[in-house]
Amino acid sequence: MSIVRRSNVFDPFADLWADPFDAFRSIVPAMSDSDTAAFANARMDWKETPEAHVFKADLPGVKKEEVKVEVEDGNVLIVSGERTKEKEDKNEKWHRVERSSGKFVRRFRLPENAKVEEVKAGLENGVLTVTVPKAEVKKPEVKAIKISG
Numbered sequence: 802m803s804i805v806r807r808s809n810v811f812d813p814f815a816d817l818w819a820d821p822f823d824a825f826r827s828i829v830p831a832m833s834d835s836d837t838a839a840f841a842n843a844r845m846d847w848k849e850t851p852e853a854h855v856f857k858a859d860l861p862g863v864k865k866e867e868v869k870v871e872v873e874d875g876n877v878l879i880v881s882g883e884r885t886k887e888k889e890d891k892n893e894k895w896h897r898v899e900r901s902s903g904k905f906v907r908r909f910r911l912p913e914n915a916k917v918e919e920v921k922a923g924l925e926n927g928v929l930t931v932t933v934p935k936a937e938v939k940k941p942e943v944k945a946i947k948i949s950g
Contacts, residue, residue: 843858843860843880843882844859845857845909846858853932853934854912854915854932855931855933856878856909856930856931856932856933857928857931858907858928859928859929860882860884860924860927860928861927862927863924863927865924867883867884868880868881868922868924869881869882870929876911876912876915876917877910877911878909878911878931880906880907880931881904881905882905883902883903883904883905884903884905885902887902914935914936914938915933915936916934916935919933920932920933920934
């Protein structure tokens, strides 16, 4: 079962699945001198296809050298990295800073059918895609037993 966010004015339960911290993020500005900015919670999508588990994250402005994709303990996918702050020049006057920076890390426990030795990752146009192929499900071999008598 998966939770899908829907926007429906007539659904009284539509906002039950909303992120409880969304309102908090909008009223508290990101701390510009801290590594614990809003980017720390990089959001990722996880979909399962017949062939693989596919993870996607929007990481605009992040270079592939700043992202790490690892498998820990044989079945935990870890995506981490850091978006560095833009260097400040003393001759410049900032009017607004809304883009966040800082470190992020996400962990996902992979199912048993994941081929962790064949994980592939790519970063294109600011979108990180991690593909974890699935092992074929082996059907149990059934052996007919001849009944004597």
